[in-house]
Amino acid sequence: MDTFEVLISIFLGIGLASAVGFRVFLPLLILSLAGYYDVIPLNESWQWIGSFTAFITLGVATLIEIFGYYIPWFDNILDTIALPLATLAGTVVMVATITNLDPVITWALAIIAGGGTAAAIKGNASAARLTSSTTTAGFANPILTTVETGISTLMSILSIFVPIIAFVLVLVLFFIIFRFYKKLRKKRLSKT
Template structure:
């Protein structure tokens, strides 16, 4: 179950980095810094104050930058390879202790690949918007991408917690049902047999 939740978290954060590179990195950094999540071996640096500060600054600059004509297209050129790297880091950092070769392989293929595909799609969409509307629709597109990055990141962080909560509720429900069944069986054994 740990591998499933960790993989789902890493994949979701990697996907969000395809919309905005630094939003999920900042969220992961804050979660690691506060101890809400534990990074895998070698990624403790992601939870440092320096990382939180640098990623916070980069997040604000990236979000605002997409609202300026021409800058948004330049940012797409820069963030396409950066999103692949971010997706790789987020996926690899989320995975529990695995063989480093497997962890990095999954990080590159699944995390980096997912982020890269989404970023490529948004880059092509923005290029079409720039060409078709002379850039007038680009701020609307930027708002949609910002929203998807933030909401997706929040959901990615909450889903494992919700899944664990649902798992706990399921365990408690089954334990209660088993206890009732056991009491009923004991009660049936203790009841006198009907006379013939």
């Protein structure tokens, strides 16, 4: 495998991991569909994710997750369990998409880049939902849910078909998160 293919598979995994940060099962469903139709190569040990059974199972889980976020009290419960699930799913999508690399390198990249990306984005999405719940009594949560689902879908599709653009968008997301926390820190320091 040449260097360019390795980079593309890493960009694909990071893009999908960022999408997992918004919705846990939707990117896995899109990955399963892409694997099923041989749009992308899957790691030998992870061929099962491209099976019809995995596709159906992930489809059901995706529908439950998406519709669950539209129930005002249930969305906060989902966010509580979604952070560890997103970290795990981010690691899984990274391992599944990196092919022909040493397993030690693959798992290190998966845990750090995949799990780390998914956890960082999920943590911020959960914080946004909590803020929305407390400031709008949950009335803005359906709008936030729709936006998050849309971003997850877009990032998943871009990751499959144009992984370089998806990776650039991940960098933009991290820049926005960095700027937000920098402003927040400034506000805290100015109050003390």
